[in-house]
Amino acid sequence: MGKLTLTTFVTLDGVMQAPGGPDEDQSGGFEYGGWVAPFADEGMGEFITEVFGRAEAFLLGRKTYEIFASYWPEHDDPADPVAGKLNRLPKYVASTTLKEPAWGPVTVLDGEHLQGEIVRVKDELEGELQVHGSGQLAQWLLARDLVEEINLLVFPVVLGAGQRLFPTGGLPTAYEVVSSRTTPAGTAVHTYRPTGRATFATIGD
Template sequence: MTSLTLTTFVSLDGVMQAPGGPGEDSRGGFEQGGWLVPYADEDMGAFMAKVFDEADAFLLGRFTYEIFAGHWPRVTDPDDPIASRLNTLPKYVASTTLKSADWHNSTVLGDDVVAEVTALKQRPGRELQIHGSGRLAQSLMAHDLIDEYRLLTYPVVLGTGQRLFADGAVPTAMKLTSSKTTGAGVAIHTYTPAGRPTYGSFLLE
């Protein structure tokens, strides 16, 4: 079976919108795009290269797909650890509006994304990777379909923007499986879901 993994960049207050540039995603009037860039260093690059080396295919929301398709085909270095995989490996796009996907080896999923992703996970392989794609990730989290979360948390508070764990998220306990910190201060944590949270109380009898 294939493992479904999510790798995403978040601020200290959980915002994941437009990390890579000012014009990347201004939905909702967001004006702070590019907040990740000052913290990108060799440590972050090495981690991301390792992540992409585990991929057999990618699962992307429409918005993230269009951002990637506008950028990565222009990176033609065959030794680039990210572009070489994104440009060649299968890409599955979850969209109700996109009718075709022209980027090499791309397929638009049907209307029942949950069923199609469940079927993709049944195939033999290593990782089907989600990158960014916040709304898609939220819909899959609601069905307990994500097997591993790789969260890169940046030392910045944004105060507004789309958050990965939005109000109404399914309560989920997580098990920390690895952690590291980059030289620029980015905390990288890897989690696997551990069922529903358990609760206790410090109140005195």
């Protein structure tokens, strides 16, 4: 049985939109794309290499799939731990609008029973079914307790605008820290596993 994991880049104020470049995602009038670039360093690369080394398949939202599809086929290298995996491993896209995906191997999951389909795909794997970026999909998965592990890379920058990973109205959830490190550029890399609903009490009681 596999494991569904989520890897996300966020700012200090929780923004996850368009980390990779100015034109990556300008929806909502977002003007600050490419905020990861000043902090990309060897430590970040080492962690991403570790993550992709555990991948057996990818689960992506439509927008992230299209962003990846426009870049990675043109930057292919079988020996590269990221390009090699993304271009060759199975990709599953949760979308009701993607009809003719060209970047394979790919399966579009667009049925009424999306949650069951995702669980079925994951359970047929031995390694990780990995979600990268895919903001709306990530929120949908978190709201249904489907994410079994989160890799959260927190970059030392505040933007004040943009799509956030954890929106108002999300499920109150407690997590345990599996591992933690800081890269030379100051990015905090944390891996968390959910432990159940958040609990509440008064300090000192």
